[in-house]
Amino acid sequence: MTNQAENHRAVSQPRPTPARFSHIALAHGGGGQLTDVLLNQIVMPRLNNPALSQLLDSGMIPGGRFALTIDSYVVQPLFFPGGDIGRLAVSGTVNDLAVCGARPQALALSMIMAEGLERKVLERVLDSVATTADEAGVRIITGDTKVVGHGQADGIYLTTAGIGELTGLPVPHPDHVAPGDVLIINGPIGDHGLTVMLAREMPEVESVLRSDVAPLNGLIEKLRCAAEIMFMRDPTRGGLAGLAADLAARTGWRINLEENQIPIRPESKHAADMLGLDPLEIANEGKVVVVVRPAEAAAVLEAMKRHPSGRDAKIIGSVTAEKDGICVLHTSIGGWRVLQKPYGEQLPRIC
């Protein structure tokens, strides 16, 4: 790691005016700073409890044996290169369990459909749900179906809940992260969000980009055999920037990322430029960032590379002892900049 940013001193944070709002805006659902505002102002004051306040991808059911998670999917278009809403709904929920150290056991699937949805669209979506569930080794054991009037929903929305068994190993948690730890990612960033955005916003543009949407429980299982994982999370909405900034804030340590080491496809970079977006802030659906002790980094990297979902794995950064809770990106020209959690979603409905 370079030492350029070492001289930053901890300074008193400004006290920004809290964002006031009277109606929900699209950006409240973007998984960025404005989602935090929504959670802090509305959700947490009403629903808070020790399990929810952890704000992990899954909640731990008291007793310590099971984890529970739920996610809704409203992606548009329903089908995109590399995936579809069905594959997304299974993978997203499986991954939310797996990154919390739980083995996915079973899923529940809820469908909200708009009157007029074509039968063959529904069949295609459910075929994809079935295939992806097979791939992840889970079954859908319950579900629900609702239909709303024409125009009251857009095609089909899916919600999946999942239950996973905790393995007895420590649950990966930001509290376990310490200076010296190393961050590893299993492959190139930006594929999913950019694929969906291109498919929706610029359908005339031909691109070889494909979504990376995939269940990662198989890969994560292998990694947990290889080493103790201190923390892991899938960089979905908010992208790698959101994940790293959040981790820095929650641990209180500085997270350093090396721009040159972060894998990204040239075509993703090009697409992001065209859309005026930063690939670091783009959602991924088949990526996981793991944080491990430095002595175990090589073993984890090897284990990743041996797995089909981790062939392009890279060590992308480290945790250092400055107690400023910020994420610093060391840029390719030897400079640096701060990485923050994005404000909100300018382009909604990517998952």
Place this chain on the structure above:
Amino acid sequence: MISTDQSAEKLLERLRVAAQAVKEDIAFMEVCGTHTTSAFRCGLPTVMPPNVRLISGPGCPVCVTSQGDIDRLIDLGSRQDVILCTYGDMLRVPGRRGNLETARTRGRRIEVVYSSMDALKRAIDEPDQQVVFAAVGFETTAPATAAAVCEAQRQNVRNFSVLASHKRIIPAMRALLTDEEIPSIHGFLCPGHVSVIIGSEIYRPIVDEFNVSCVIGGFEPTQLISSLLCLTELVLNRQTALVNQYREAVRPEGNPRALALLAEVFEPGDARWRGMGIIPESGLVLRDKYRHFDAVQRFELSEPDEHEPPGCICGKVISGAALPVQCKLFGRACTPVSPIGPCMVSSEGTCSAWFKYGRSGHLNLSCTHANEPQEVLP
């Protein structure tokens, strides 16, 4: 012309050597929002020689739009009988009565588009609705607006109009050079995308009249550094010149097709800029034969009141007369989550870049003491 076939390290080293030889503080100004964000994104402010400053000028299209124009746009977007199509950056710019995002949460039809043609398509798809395209931007986006207007004319689309606040960069550069409040600059880093359209030769009168260098640069880190190196070497050699460092994209005469389209639909007119007042010939107004596509005329909009949000110094930030951290609101009352001025909202805004990439503005990224990030707030 400096070759960009060298590594960023090599170019930076040459920049440091040249800057050291100059022996005085020098300042260059970029007038392009994409240059602002590209420079911050690659960490350029943190590796600049201590005596070289890169000041952000009026290059962010959303930021330079006058408050009156923004209020008018938001008022139009708040009408029930209008579908307003806008570029995403405009959504959250605050007006006197909320912003377009809040109008949308109240059920108004505000649609984010990537091009003017998407807006025209919306008008064709929904012939019973009035569709207004919020046309902002410099000569980069103006040809696309012109193309949509031409197409609307050809297809006789009667429910399409544009609320145009397009700007021309050359008159703004002239205004900056004659404004005494603006710090003196040793050269312009001229915009890459705009120059693709307007060409490089158009800057020559500025170089000759004001004795100031103009270097047109691209956006990759090596392109940015080589342009700054070029400017610095010109200072060192006591020369002024027009240099096109972005020849792969910019031709001397620009893009004749785009320019012809612009000239067909628009004519230069006086325009009001935030913080800079009315600059003669700095705007683009629809020619008479296309005037029926002007939303101002169609909706009989009155001349807007001009005002600035209280305490906001975006006007000064835009013209390079003040740094974001000199604003009392910066990072306190005004943040990307609850912005007061446009420079904090737009992804190309100077305040946004300082806040976002410089740890909420606490680290001074003003390029003056770049390698020793320092606190600038108590």
